Amino acid sequence: MRFAAAVSDLELADYQRAVRLVLRHPLITATWPDEKALPRVRRFAAELRGDLAEAFGYRLELHGATARLVRTVDALDPDRPATSRTGKTFDRRRYAYLSLCLAVLGRAGVQITLSELADAVAGDANRIGGLGLDPDHGADRRAFVDAVAWLEERGVLRLADGSSASWASDPGAGEALYDIARDAVLALFRPPRVLQHIESVSALLDRTVSSSGNAERRAAAQAARRAVVERPVVYYADVAAEIGNHLRGQALPADLARLTGLRLERRAEGVLLVDTAGWSAERFPGTGSVAQAAILLAVEMAERVLDPDGRRARRMPAPDPEEHRIQLVRDADAGLPAATMIMPDDDGPREAPETEEHRLPLITDSFLREATTEILRRYGSAFGAAWHSDPDRLRTEAVALLARFGAVIMVPGGVLVRPLVGRYRSTVAQVKQRTLF
Numbered sequence: 001m002r003f004a005a006a007v008s009d010l011e012l013a014d015y016q017r018a019v020r021l022v023l024r025h026p027l028i029t030a031t032w033p034d035e036k037a038l039p040r041v042r043r044f045a046a047e048l049r050g051d052l053a054e055a056f057g058y059r060l061e062l063h064g065a066t067a068r069l070v071r072t073v074d075a076l077d078p079d080r081p082a083t084s085r086t087g088k089t090f091d092r093r094r095y096a097y098l099s100l101c102l103a104v105l106g107r108a109g110v111q112i113t114l115s116e117l118a119d120a121v122a123g124d125a126n127r128i129g130g131l132g133l134d135p136d137h138g139a140d141r142r143a144f145v146d147a148v149a150w151l152e153e154r155g156v157l158r159l160a161d162g163s164s165a166s167w168a169s170d171p172g173a174g175e176a177l178y179d180i181a182r183d184a185v186l187a188l189f190r191p192p193r194v195l196q197h198i199e200s201v202s203a204l205l206d207r208t209v210s211s212s213g214n215a216e217r218r219a220a221a222q223a224a225r226r227a228v229v230e231r232p233v234v235y236y237a238d239v240a241a242e243i244g245n246h247l248r249g250q251a252l253p254a255d256l257a258r259l260t261g262l263r264l265e266r267r268a269e270g271v272l273l274v275d276t277a278g279w280s281a282e283r284f285p286g287t288g289s290v291a292q293a294a295i296l297l298a299v300e301m302a303e304r305v306l307d308p309d310g311r312r313a314r315r316m317p318a319p320d321p322e323e324h325r326i327q328l329v330r331d332a333d334a335g336l337p338a339a340t341m342i343m344p345d346d347d348g349p350r351e352a353p354e355t356e357e358h359r360l361p362l363i364t365d366s367f368l369r370e371a372t373t374e375i376l377r378r379y380g381s382a383f384g385a386a387w388h389s390d391p392d393r394l395r396t397e398a399v400a401l402l403a404r405f406g407a408v409i410m411v412p413g414g415v416l417v418r419p420l421v422g423r424y425r426s427t428v429a430q431v432k433q434r435t436l437f
Helices: 012-024 037-043 045-056 092-107 114-125 138-153 164-169 182-188 201-205 213-230 241-248 251-260 289-306 321-333 365-378 385-389 391-404 419-424
Strands: 027-029 059-063 066-070 111-113 157-162 176-180 263-266 270-274 315-317 359-364 408-411 414-417
Touching: 012 037, 012 045, 012 066, 012 251, 027 037, 027 182, 037 045, 037 059, 037 066, 045 059, 045 213, 045 251, 059 182, 066 182, 092 114, 092 138, 092 182, 111 114, 114 138, 114 164, 114 176, 138 157, 138 164, 157 164, 201 321, 213 241, 213 251, 213 270, 241 251, 251 263, 251 270, 289 359, 289 365, 289 391, 289 414, 289 419, 359 365, 359 408, 365 391, 365 414, 385 391, 391 408, 391 414
Parallel strands: none
Antiparallel strands: 027 066, 059 066, 111 176, 157 176, 263 270, 315 359, 359 414, 408 414
């Protein structure tokens, strides 16, 4: 056994639960994600440090009432944004306010009022062109409150007195006093390089690996394990050959089963870690109208692609992942100050492979619209009145969910169907019925 070697069989299930916990929640405080999380991690701190470093190249740090998993990131991922308590995805303004809040808290003492925090953030934000913060302006105040609530939810700020709700409604009507968890503030933002020296976000991904054969094989094995626990599905076509070799090897399933307690499912096109423990932040298939529509659309797409009696679906080459990576880097670098922004060097997008193996079936937007309409007709009372009045929004959100899980690739005019969709062919859907009106 390479991992959990010092963990007894009686404790193995608890240890695997702790591994899943820190993989899902890289920041753990006295109250986040719950009051039992930190003791679970501390119980196996030594084993976790060693196994997470060896298996994934991660570093687990414990300071005070905070545990922080410093992950090694292989690629930019736009599908895991910060969200507010109401589920609103953070935009650039909210990310900027969150960063400025951390900067202010890093300079503060042990307590701070909400109005003091807002004034300090506003002073910094108003010196940044195109940002600014006016607490009396509704949009600015809501974005700032979302950033503060994100910190409060994770125990970085703990309410000591007053109420933040009244201030959020009217800054002059109330006040809130917060205790600052300084160890959490220091642990939360730990860039691997000094940001002032970074010319592009891609520099945060650069790592130096020894040129020895053993070091390269170890790095490839770690990258393979990271890919499996961080992505819903890993296709061999999307990774380098040396990583694909480890994904196909016999050691990977045993290693991940020992560490996480989860089973690796391997198919001809790739692998996925079957979430039987509910550790993923988002699961597919899942609950809710969008998730139900997504699985029903997946069934329709699978039947369309694989129907031997139907018209053959047109096939297209999948977009080049390198082109997607370059665009993500450009989008992120657009936030750098114009005077210092240097675009990353590249030779332009590579030609997408044209072999039949890499060509994927195209499902058109018109088919998806018709399929969504039919789903709403067939399962009418299972979807609320709002979805019936706006089927395009249901289709758009369902397709976006499928794309996040690697089931489809969105392209102009439709989607390209990836092999994961075939897993749901001939699925018999059971949709919970509800009152329509």
